[in-house]
Amino acid sequence: MSGFCxxxxxxxxxxxxxxxxxxxxxxxxxxxxxxxxxxxxxxTGIYERLIFGIKNIDFAxxxxxxxxxxxxxxxxxxxxxxxxxxxxSLGITCAFLLLSRVLHATLQTHPAIAYAFFFGLIAGSxxxxxxxxxxxxxxxxxxxxxxxxGAFIFVSLNPLETEHSLVVIFLATIVATSAMLxxxxxxxxxxxxxxxxxxxxxxxxxxxxVVILVSSxxxxxxxxxxxxxxxxxxxxxxxxxxxxxxxxxxxSLRQPFGKIMETHALNPIFALxxxxxxxxxxxxxxxxxxxKEKQY
Numbered sequence: 001m002s003g004f005c006x007x008x009x010x011x012x013x014x015x016x017x018x019x020x021x022x023x024x025x026x027x028x029x030x031x032x033x034x035x036x037x038x039x040x041x042x043x044t045g046i047y048e049r050l051i052f053g054i055k056n057i058d059f060a061x062x063x064x065x066x067x068x069x070x071x072x073x074x075x076x077x078x079x080x081x082x083x084x085x086x087x088x089s090l091g092i093t094c095a096f097l098l099l100s101r102v103l104h105a106t107l108q109t110h111p112a113i114a115y116a117f118f119f120g121l122i123a124g125s126x127x128x129x130x131x132x133x134x135x136x137x138x139x140x141x142x143x144x145x146x147x148x149x150g151a152f153i154f155v156s157l158n159p160l161e162t163e164h165s166l167v168v169i170f171l172a173t174i175v176a177t178s179a180m181l182x183x184x185x186x187x188x189x190x191x192x193x194x195x196x197x198x199x200x201x202x203x204x205x206x207x208x209x210v211v212i213l214v215s216s217x218x219x220x221x222x223x224x225x226x227x228x229x230x231x232x233x234x235x236x237x238x239x240x241x242x243x244x245x246x247x248x249x250x251x252s253l254r255q256p257f258g259k260i261m262e263t264h265a266l267n268p269i270f271a272l273x274x275x276x277x278x279x280x281x282x283x284x285x286x287x288x289x290x291x292k293e294k295q296y
Contacts, residue, residue: 016087022046023091025285028099029121030092030180030187031201037092037180037187039125039249043286050088051181051234053081054227101205115259116271120278122256126249128286133242140243147247155189155255162195169211170218172196177222181230182245189255 022044026037041047057080064073106114133140162168172194180187191197203211233241260271 012083016083019046019084020087020091023088023093024095025091026088027092027095031096031099031103036125036182038182039121039129039282040285043125043128043282046084046088048234049081049084051227051230053084054223055231056080057224096204097207103201112260112271113274115256117274117278119253119256119260119271120275120280121282122249122253122278123275124279124282124286126246126253128282129242129249130246133239133246135239136243137239139237140239143240143244144247147244148251149247151248151251152254153251154193155252156258157193164196164199166210166214169196169200169214170221173200173215173218174222174225177219178226181223181226182248186252189252 022040025044026040029040030037038047041050058076061073061076064070064076103114162172172191175194176187176190176196179190188197191200200211200215202208203215
């Protein structure tokens with residue numbers, strides 16, 4: 001019996017560590033202006049647990065506590081999947097704090113290599129999500145085309161010139177976090193488009209706690225709100241939704257490709273190397289993900 005308990009405890013620790021590592025990958029992806037943390041969640045097999053886990057958080061425990069119904073408050077609070085969200089959140093936070101400086105330096109010194117790598121990550125993500133479309137039909141084809149055209153046009157738009165007030169940061173992170181839940185839409189690119197990316201990256205590197213706390217509140221709001229939208233779409237219109245996401249991903253390839261061409265610092269032939277590495281990483285993650293978790 002004691003041996004079984006030890007084995008069970010070891011497996012729980014191993015599972016927690018794996019979730020933490022997936023959180024690091026998601027956080028790293030969310031920092032990059034080209035790949036979504038939602039994409040990483042999808043290819044590592046935790047997307048369904050993430051979306052429906054967030055959706056099921058209704059904060060009813062606050063109402064019960066105010067009413068003095070402590071038993072109900074405890075029951076509602078414990079219904080939250082803390083075994084999943086705590087290590088995942090810690091992994092994402094660690095990635096934000098540790099990798100923001102590295103990414104900032106890399107984009108300054110080797111932008112062409114970085115964007116070629118992003119290109120491979122995005123292309124691999126498109127392949128993974130497209131194969132999850134179980135039935136191809138007219139609606140899913142139209143959704144794919146609309147997603148592709150929409151993303152292709154959007155990534156060509158010039159970034160907006162916006163102020164860095166706390167209100168703007170809060171609203172921008174709501175939009176960016178909503179995008180992070182979509183496999184194919186980069187939350188970092190949304191921040192880039194809204195003129196907040198460099199400012200937020202600097203705030204992370206300097207540990208500006210006011211900005212970090214405000215953006216965290218915006219992220220929480222975006223997660224809770226948009227998870228309900230995605231849960232509905234995936235339950236009611238799964239194939240069309242995944243087809244649209246595939247189109248979004250392929251259309252967004254225009255952005256890293258354009259950045260590679262702008263730098264003129266890397267021969268297109270040599271750009272294939274970091275692109276292939278990025279592509280292979282996504283396929284590797286998909287290959288070893290738990291296939292049962294990826295069924296909506």
